[in-house]
Amino acid sequence: MDHVRLSKTGDSVVILDQSLLPLEEKYIELTTLEEMVEAIKRLQVRGAPAIGIFAGYALAALSKQQCRPKAISSCCGASGTSDEGFIQILKDQGSILKGARPTAVNLSWAVDRVVNAVRVEMFRARQEDPLRLNANAGARRLAEAAAREAEKIHEEDREMCRAIAGYGLEEIQRVCREQSHEGPIGILTHCNAGPLATSEYGTALGPVILGNEQGVEFRVFADETRPLLQGARLTTYELQKAGVDVTLICDNMAATVMKKGLVQAVFVGCDRVAANGDTANKIGTSAAAILAKHYGIPFYVLGPSSSIDMECATGDDIPIEERDPDEIRSKYYEKPMAPEGVRCFNPSFDVTDAEMITGIITEKGIFRYPYSESLTAFSK
Numbered sequence: 188m189d190h191v192r193l194s195k196t197g198d199s200v201v202i203l204d205q206s207l208l209p210l211e212e213k214y215i216e217l218t219t220l221e222e223m224v225e226a227i228k229r230l231q232v233r234g235a236p237a238i239g240i241f242a243g244y245a246l247a248a249l250s251k252q253q254c255r256p257k258a259i260s261s262c263c264g265a266s267g268t269s270d271e272g273f274i275q276i277l278k279d280q281g282s283i284l285k286g287a288r289p290t291a292v293n294l295s296w297a298v299d300r301v302v303n304a305v306r307v308e309m310f311r312a313r314q315e316d317p318l319r320l321n322a323n324a325g326a327r328r329l330a331e332a333a334a335r336e337a338e339k340i341h342e343e344d345r346e347m348c349r350a351i352a353g354y355g356l357e358e359i360q361r362v363c364r365e366q367s368h369e370g371p372i373g374i375l376t377h378c379n380a381g382p383l384a385t386s387e388y389g390t391a392l393g394p395v396i397l398g399n400e401q402g403v404e405f406r407v408f409a410d411e412t413r414p415l416l417q418g419a420r421l422t423t424y425e426l427q428k429a430g431v432d433v434t435l436i437c438d439n440m441a442a443t444v445m446k447k448g449l450v451q452a453v454f455v456g457c458d459r460v461a462a463n464g465d466t467a468n469k470i471g472t473s474a475a476a477i478l479a480k481h482y483g484i485p486f487y488v489l490g491p492s493s494s495i496d497m498e499c500a501t502g503d504d505i506p507i508e509e510r511d512p513d514e515i516r517s518k519y520y521e522k523p524m525a526p527e528g529v530r531c532f533n534p535s536f537d538v539t540d541a542e543m544i545t546g547i548i549t550e551k552g553i554f555r556y557p558y559s560e561s562l563t564a565f566s567k
């Protein structure tokens with residue numbers, strides 16, 4: 188069952204609450220814009236592509252609400268508003284959603300796609316009715332366009348995951364042949380870039396899950412990923428479910444695993460890739476890349492081409508989210524584990540320098556360093 192989806196009535200979004208995993212598998216229904224924004228902020232839905240899929244459905248649900256005879260809140264409009272009015276409300280709601288988390292570019296990308304699709308539908312309606320230039324497409328037709336676009340984003344994500352899984356599997360098998368490596372393929376991963384962060388196979392975990400289905404043996408080392416423990420809570424949960432051999436380690440054990448020759452490559456996801464290949468991903472990713480370089484282990488970023496932001500020249504242009512210090516001080520501990528009032532610095536993401544990255548594996552193929560050339564050629 189999809190862990191992010193539109194409700195049967197189409198006016199709310201249903202998600203598996205990831206903040207409760209692995210202890211509780213609970214689906215929750217979100218109806219208001221405020222609930223949707225909170226779900227993103229609290230990481231009840233998380234992972235760059237999943238946030239994009241969610242934002243698409245959120246706008247589809249809010250569009251459907253605009254079809255109701257009466258406005259349900261001051262920002263949600265009512266049937267009877269003009270097409271421009273409908274789109275303005277949708278744009279405003281989209282801006283609020285975009286503001287929920289700044290780093291993953293997929294969120295604003297998905298919002299813009301849905302708003303544009305609705306705008307195109309408005310123009311289509313006008314073209315169909317050239318004699319009445321101001322004719323409205325109407326709220327229902329625009330809401331249907333929003334829902335179609337959201338479904339399309341989701342379907343494309345499934346295809347993207349399958350393609351990335353295929354390219355990544357081929358690549359790691361090639362690397363293992365070059366290394367004359369035999370036996371299970373060791374992979375180190377950081378955070379969670381599996382099915383929960385996307386749809387189906389995931390990105391960083393895609394080659395592993397696909398390979399496992401095909402009888403290729405993998406052994407994954409999952410960094411626990413302080414402070415929110417996505418590796419411990421989500422990656423191990425997903426891999427266990429998929430029947431993949433997984434070992435949980437603390438983040439500071441990665442060097443030991445590498446030095447012992449237990450991993451043939453590092454696979455991570457991404458929240459945003461700049462035009463020069465600098466990549467923002469979960470805090471701690473760049474440390475894993477530096478270690479991998481030191482030990483001569485290939486380090487791959489796996490993500491959809493929608494995570495590449497050619498508007499950001501380098502990683503310095505990527506906004507990095509800072510989160511509540513209590514995530515470090517006390518969350519997941521029985522009692523606070525630091526003196527009261529101690530200053531904390533809690534950036535949620537870091538930027539891995541392009542030169543540390545062996546390849547960026549997307550649904551369009553594998554990009555190699557220097558990325559300013561390979562990514563520019565792709566974007567043209």
Ligand code: MRU
Pocket residue numbers: 230233234235236291377378379380381384385389390391417455456457458468469470535
């Ligand atoms: O804060 P999170 O859990 O949303 O961070 C997620 C990551 O950093 C993932 O690696 C990234 O979004 C890629 S998911 C395919």
